[in-house]
Amino acid sequence: MPKLLVKSEKGTGRVSHVTPASAGWTYVGFDLHRMKPGEAVSAATGDREVCLVLVTGKGRAKAGTEDFGLLGERMSPFEGKPWSVYVPQGSDWSVTAETGLELAVCSAPGLDGGLAARVIAPDQLGREVRGKGANTRYVTNILPENEPADSLLVVEVITPGGHTSSYPPHKHDRDDLPRESYLEETYYHRLNPPQGFAFQRVYTDDRSLDETMAVEDGDVVLVPKGYHPCAACHGYDLYYLNVMAGPKRTWKFYNAPEHEWLLKA
Structure with missing residues (x-):
């Protein structure tokens, strides 16, 4: 199995690069471009759809025949x-940085759904608060x-700081709807202040996969299966x-039974 922790490269350019081939899976791709003002990135989606997320900064975006201007x-x-x-499959896109810009390129197979950019x-x-106490976190749904x-x-x-997330541990690695959906997932991590670190564990019930990683600013973690707090x-x-994709576009997760009591505490 490929390494689950993908370290960010220093400097500018494409500093993170995850493909289905490099991850050893089928659906999810993820790139992170760190750009200086005036620099541009462009690509064709081919048979994949893309969600461009301006993590930080401003840029001018085009997709297909649409010029979306400064975002x-x-x-x-x-x-x-x-x-x-x-950006749907079969389209070209480009982003030109107006300021320093961090651009995430999230991709998965397109299905010729006839969607427009x-x-x-x-x-x-929408933004929601999940959890309580030291398990509180703040969730923004970009493409639910x-x-x-x-x-x-x-x-x-x-x-x-001091809180847990993706917790109690849950997984989505079985195509067993309506109980659970199969979804591959990437985590692109940032820390504030940036010299900090956090921890992420990815493990299965039988512990055939059990890795705990110290994640630093800019790291990407792959979740091919298992729980991932x-x-x-x-x-x-x-x-x-987070970028997720699988054979069916729905998020149905399964909580680790031994920790489910935390939801009632």
């Missing part, structure tokens, strides 16, 4: 909600299953951008 406003992923662009603005995004897409599910989460250390808030 973006936040300069930190810990401030406000993101601007994003959905569109901007996903911050005022369209009730919004049009073929395969992609995209969400970002902020976990305050996170813990943010005291003094350092944790942000992560």
Whole structure:
């Protein structure tokens, strides 16, 4: 199995690169571009759909025949909600940085759903609070299953320092609807302040997979299967951008039975 922890490269350019081939799976792809003002990134989606997330900074975006102009406003992923662009399969897209820009390119198979490219603005995004006490975290749904897409599910989460997240441990690695859906997943992590670290464990019931990783600012964690809780250390808030996709576009998870009592505590 490929390494689950993908370290970010230094400097600018494409600093993170995950493909189905490199991850050893079928659906999810993830790239992170760190760009200077005036730099541009472009690509063709081919047989995949894409969600472009402006994690930080401002840029001018085009997709297909649409020129969406200048997008973006936040300069930190810990401030406000993101601007994003959905791009269907069979399209070209480009983003030119107006300021320093961190651009996430989330991808999954397209299904020829006849969808159009569109901007996903911050005022369209729902934000919810999950958990309580030291398990409280703040969730922004960028591309949830009730919004049009073929395969992609995209969400970002902020976990305050000293809190846990994706917890109690849950998994979604069986195509067993309506009880559980099969979804591959990536976590793109950021820390505030950036010199901090957090922890993420990925494990299965039989422990044939059981890895605990110290994640630093810019790291990506692959979740091919199993439970995948996170813990943010005291003094350092944790942000992560999740990309999920599988054979059916629905998020139905299964809680680890031995920890489910926490939901009633």
